[in-house]
Amino acid sequence: MCHLVKALNxxxxxxxxxxxxxxxxxxQRLLTMLKIENTVEMKNRTGLEFxxxxxxxxxxxxxxxxxxxxxxxxxDRLDESRHLxxxxxxxxxxxxxxxxxxxxxxxxxxxxxxxxxxxxxYRARIRDQGYTRQMYESYNxxxxxxxxxxxxxxxxxxxxxxxxxxxxxVECKLLSFIIKLxxxxxxxxxxxxxxxxxxMLTYHETLFHELISNNVIDMIM
Amino acid sequence: MDPQLxxxxxxxxxxxxxxxxxxxxxxxxxxxxxxxxxFNALSSIDNAQIHTNVSWVFLALCNNGITGK
Numbered sequence: 001m002c003h004l005v006k007a008l009n010x011x012x013x014x015x016x017x018x019x020x021x022x023x024x025x026x027x028q029r030l031l032t033m034l035k036i037e038n039t040v041e042m043k044n045r046t047g048l049e050f051x052x053x054x055x056x057x058x059x060x061x062x063x064x065x066x067x068x069x070x071x072x073x074x075x076d077r078l079d080e081s082r083h084l085x086x087x088x089x090x091x092x093x094x095x096x097x098x099x100x101x102x103x104x105x106x107x108x109x110x111x112x113x114x115x116x117x118x119x120x121x122y123r124a125r126i127r128d129q130g131y132t133r134q135m136y137e138s139y140n141x142x143x144x145x146x147x148x149x150x151x152x153x154x155x156x157x158x159x160x161x162x163x164x165x166x167x168x169x170v171e172c173k174l175l176s177f178i179i180k181l182x183x184x185x186x187x188x189x190x191x192x193x194x195x196x197x198x199x200m201l202t203y204h205e206t207l208f209h210e211l212i213s214n215n216v217i218d219m220i221m
Numbered sequence: 222m223d224p225q226l227x228x229x230x231x232x233x234x235x236x237x238x239x240x241x242x243x244x245x246x247x248x249x250x251x252x253x254x255x256x257x258x259x260f261n262a263l264s265s266i267d268n269a270q271i272h273t274n275v276s277w278v279f280l281a282l283c284n285n286g287i288t289g290k
Contacts, residue, residue, distance in 0.1 A: 199237035
């Protein structure tokens with residue numbers, strides 16, 4: 001009897017381990033739940049509820065899956081995943097992106113942010129509702145890790161690429177932030193993103209004199 | 222250091238120089254900073270995008286009546 005109980009316990013632990021370490025089961029469960037629902041509204045509600053539960057799960061792998069899933073959705077099917085982004089990104093993931101010490105989750109959150117910046121509606125929301133300001137106020141270049149800074153530099157390049165972000169670029173003093181990123185003490189990838197961002201900003205008449213007065217030409221040459 | 226990454230800095234830097242060269246206001250600054258010397262320095266790098274950017278800078282200078290030393 002004792003051996004039987006032990007064998008059963010081991011089996012349960014074995015399958016639990018497989019479940020909690022394998023995203024396949026989470027995705028399978030989500031897809032099965034979505035398949036059962038008949039209407040788009042119900043599918044959206046069920047999917048959102050499932051992912052929301054994963055975000056609040058005590059198991060870190062659950063949250064990791066949720067972020068990875070949202071990152072893929074925003075990259076490949078942004079129009080179909082707007083209901084997820086509205087609730088899961090702006091209410092939850094954005095704070096996680098700025099405060100979490102979990103590198104993998106933060107990287108996924110930045111990927112989602114970059115995908116949203118490429119969308120006109122979300123970019124307007126990021127610009128107009130103070131998200132850009134919150135982001136750049138939270139960065140301390142002395143303390144931020146190299147990998148995170150590389151993502152930030154990439155995101156900054158995307159922001160610089162869009163001319164409708166110019167008011168925030170000026171307001172958040174993004175040019176001086178970018179110039180700091182071009183410092184030789186940072187990795188080539190970060191500096192490369194910074195130089196590309198500068199080349200994008202040279203298009204804007206309003207920033208031209210600031211670029212000249214900051215000796216950007218000297219720095220580039 | 223990955224040489225490709227180093228090249229990418231040069232690619233984007235020359236792109237920025239193109240943008241500056243397209244503005245009349247900054248052409249004199251580029252000349253003062255020695256843009257002419259940069260043509261020789263960059264010619265040894267085997268990268269089509271850098272060569273294209275340098276050509277654009279050269280064209281912008283020519284359009285403004287600056288053809289060389």
